[in-house]
Amino acid sequence: MTVVSSHISAREMRSLLSSPHVAAQLLGACQGEAFSPQDLQQIILQDSVFCAKVLNAAVITCPDRIDPGAPLSSALAGLSLPVIKNLAIQSAKHLVETSFTARQVQFMRELWFYSQVGSISARCLAEAISYPDPEEAQLTGLLLNVGMMTLFSQHPEKYLHDIGSSLSSKEVRGQEQISFATDHLQVADALISGWQLESFMADAVSFLHLDIARCQEASPLIRIARLSLEICRSPFVLNEKILSAADQLFGFNKSATKDLYTLAGKSYRSLSPFNGDEEDGLKEIGRMQKRLTSLVFNLAEQEGISTQLFDAAGVESFVATARHLYLHNTTAQEAVFFTVEAKSSKLIGLPSAKQARLVGELTTSLSSGSLLAAALRSDKIRHSFDFDSFNLSLFDRQLIRVCKGQGVVCLPLRLGGQLLGGIALGLENKSEIEFFNSSRIQMLNAAVARALASLLAGRAATSGAQTAGDDANLIPKLVHEVSNPLTIINNYMSAVGTLLTGTEHEEIFPAIENEIKRIGEILKYYSQLKDTQQVPESAVDLNALLSSVVESLKPTVFSPKKIEIFTDFDPSLWSVKTKSLLIKQIFVNLLKNAAEALDKNGKISLVTRLYTTANGRHYVDIRVQDNGPGIAAEVKEKLFSPVTSTKGEGHAGLGLNIVKGMVDDIGATISCHSSAEFGTSFNLVIPAIDG
Template identity: 25%
Template sequence: MLIKKSISDQLSTLKQLPTLPHILLQLIRTCNQDNIKISEIAKVIEKDPSLISKIIKLANSAYFSPSRKIVTAEDAVGFLGTNAIKSMAICSSVYEVFHKTSTNAVFNMKLFWWHSLKCAIIAKLIAKATKFNGGDEAFLSGVLHDIGKLVMWVNFPRQYADLLKVHASQPDLVLAGESQMGATHAEVGAWLLDKWNFQSFIADSVLYHHYPLNRILHALPLVKMIYVANALSTVSNDGLADGFEAAQVVFGFTQTQVESLLSEADGELKSVSESLGIEIEPQVSKETITTESDRDRRKDLAQEVRDRSLLLGTIQNLLGAADEQAILRESYHGIQTLFDVNSVLLLVYNSESQALCGIALPEDTQFAMISDLFVPAQLEHSLLIQCLRKGKILDSFSRTSDPMPAILDEQIIRFLGREGILCLPMIAYRETVGVMVLGMDSVEYSHLSAQLKLLKMFVDQAALALHVHQLKRSQVSQLQAERLGASSSMARRIIHEVNNPLSIIKNYLKILGMKLSTHNLAQDELKIINEEIDRVALILRKLNSFSDDRVREAEAVDVNELLSDLLKITNESLLDHFNVKLHFDLEPNLPAIMADRNSLKQIFINLIKNAFEAMTEGGNLRVQTRHIAGGLGDEPLLGGPDYPGYVEIIISDDGPGISEEIKAKLFEPFATTKKDNHSGLGLSIVHNLVKTLKGTISCESALGKGTTFKIRLPIGTGSEP
């Protein structure tokens, strides 16, 4: 039996795959043994009180009409025979396995068992009429011939319900729809019976019961019986015409013989179902349909209420998140809990760089790779950018206009390790926040497609939480800028007002020193005063650099050359005081950037000096450069001549690291990890200079794990006018 690999893989991992009770499997094995004693079979049955009760009740039923009352398992086996015992036990157990399966007007379980039992009884009567010795096998095959429908209903309820709603009265179209899902119910049923180690001919009868009539003519008897029995127990638009034709062509039965057989089957059907404890329903009245439909709607409504309640709880956690990492953590948790999707990627839109930038949790094993994910808005063929621009949910499974996905999309699919991706736009108050990417297989996508409305609601709330966080951060930045502006203005006034008296004081001190003898004790005090004045001058110079907001001229700068020159200088001035080893990894042929050289010097000197000062007991300082053209990890994706990309400078040390408290406000003025009354302006100045150069700066650090600063500067653009 061949089943498409996709459905085979799905079936192998189904959560609702039915399993037969262990005692029943033991009973089947025992009954299949040659020359097995009745007492041995009875011992197996006696291990399960429920099974004993069912079999004794069955043996005493009106259907079998015993001449004396059966009271023991051994008597029941002797009276019914091993094959009948096995068939009836399997039939009853399969019913119990699926008994609690929820149904509705589309798939009525009572009607299903009515059809299955009628097929089983007709098959057994055909076996008797054709003098086939395997009447009990024919009965069992008839009971199980549609079991694949149950498996598909339990595991793919929405897909299968949609299929049955449209084509319930057209079996051929139902089969075609099942094939589109990956396998027909006949193939699934045969696969399950193989898995249960049923005799191959029984599985064959299940597999072939919808094959063309001309192919059935040359099959073995059991396959023919189930084919005809199924046709005679199925009422189509043409009544039983197909069944009469099949019975005549396959077995040569006349219409009178078939009508007699059907009459006998109808007479036995109720008795057999009652004996087996199976509830059946020959047809569904209009009143029942309405009731079932109402029940189905109530169930859907209850499910929606449960989903929304769970969503509300998750959203409350989301909106209560204190920072970006907390929002990200709650977003991941919500997607996994509500929608059972584990491959999630979140990219936020950076309006300054006009690109989607990956964000990840520090504990993520692929944190560095996700953080390096950079998707420029110019990559119009990317599904992510199309989702961002159109503000619509897009996926890689149903793209028809452009069957060839962008290389970047393929990279992300491989990175997530799934068959495809679902991209959801993150929009809040008509502002673009980013894109959430879910990695999934086609089966997961088909399940999730019915929940897109709920999924969109959740993603909208995640976008809102991120947007609120960004607004808060923007307001803080604005307050910082105003504070910096006020400080800059005050600093310029202080510098102007203080420099003159300082110069006068230094001159008078020099004159005073000249008037005193060289050995006068006051000379030492004058020296101390001079040193303190020099320290005041140093503070003024720092204020001067902090308040310097002049428009700077951009020029082509070779970043590698500039770093090499600066590191030569710092080698001479800093290595004497710090036991630090320098490591370089400068990418050859790095493109030049248009920037102000002095601003770059100030940025690099600040960061390098900070790294040295952090490693008081020695360590390693690593400086790395590389060209980024909008790629993922180690697989760059070129953006074309109109988008040359970015130069990234990474400066890292293995010092003591930075606490989360300080890191949260690292680039704010007056925030510092240093002691001895440091001003805490250095990193604020660095941040402002990088921003002026239209770049970005980020910090990765943890206590005891060192610190890494990443600066990205655009190629081919200068500073802000």
């Protein structure tokens, strides 16, 4: 007997086999211009193992954000995109590195198929009975055989030899107990229970083999799972067992059951793994392994390209870098970049150093008849090779001249629904056009669009800061104005400290003193903003530093409002070379902002995670999350502008702008996710350079 624990460790979870088609879809989505949690959800709901990996990650990172009625979508909304990308890369690498036999591949295909039958049937049932949480039902159906996939992933040959069946049954459970001292329903129960959801999902799986008669009074989710199992047992032929179960569990007559069965079958019949022989399946997995390898390499290349683009300082440097990338990766003679000016709806040329004289003069309306404008409006590639030169606009003819080719191809740049600009590239032949529809160029376009969006957002924030302050010296002036009253407060504190000595409030004094000192450090830092390199870098134990920040804030920030602070620090995180002073100030500010957003008895979590990208780079992901009311959409759009406040009237609103400046100074990135339902989280991603 091989004794297997019902509880799955983190290492065992990483070794579980996801569907290669789902892994490929995820990696493809990660290379796109933008992808929402809804897009990812549709992909991930095809694979029980990847769903489990996502929920396990969410339990560690953002447990308070998981909605039991919509577990997967809420988990995806709470996780950062680098985490999802890293999970997809891990799954792909494991699939690529594993050697399969033809029988193993066929068995996996059957497991993946039956999980889809369960998922689709459960969703249809939930909608038929107006169950309020169809996603919960769909996920439950998907997970009916996740325990079998777990046992098989750990011991594939033994499972095939001793068990052999890919359908859940009492007989299979009995044989599993003999071979592994546990069974697939116990494994699934332990996995789902670990997510600590207020849901009967774990019960629905645990009681999967109860007699139909005993399930009649059970909760709807248990009955949905039970009928879904019957459909899994006969997915192609509607038999008397399914009809009887539908009648006993939901009171469906024969006609209603037939309609539901037909509806579900339309979605899963084409997924059948029983067409062709086992060798065909082995060849298919081989093709998918090659595709996954290519996708991982493409993703690594994209991250390298993104790094080059985001490292560019200013518009001219960005254009020069992006121009080099297009000229290096295509047959184009020249590349010219344009951005959309929102107020006038005009396309404005962005020249590099060598293009300044001509490109700076190129301007056209977004509503014009030019090829570039048409490409941006339609979000499709447009080229000049099908037009006689006399039928082209004057702008297009000038553009061809500047692009130094016989013709021009125009590519739109979008990020999500936001139109950012476009690229015009000079080509010699029409035959070159097809390459610009390739995945390689789509990947390059996506990376350039993300970097351009970041660049434009930075310019808007700078412009906003200048407008708000009426001049470019807003921060130095504020530093000067704040320093005077701060000095007076500091003087008074000596007297206050004497009065508090020996009282129950004695511990408050050093906390206030430390805060005044920290304000002084911030003021000193911003008064010397041009000399940021003087702030020293050193090897920093981020877990220890963040722990000290939390302890320093407990007496004055968390305790008065009875706020619970949860920390979850990655023990594998090494000392990182960075600026400890700025890290401390960033998280003091973020944690205090989070506390101010909460009522009494609120909750804040502080999480660190070390992750590795496809190209081998290491990063630290630090998340501050609260369960407050969230940030209004109109405020979130200008969150890091100098005069934007998330705290209401009477606040200066400079905190997050200061944080953004410090984040930029340490070479990190910061993002915010917020909703009224799940509160607000700030994600800081820091390069994990070994200190």
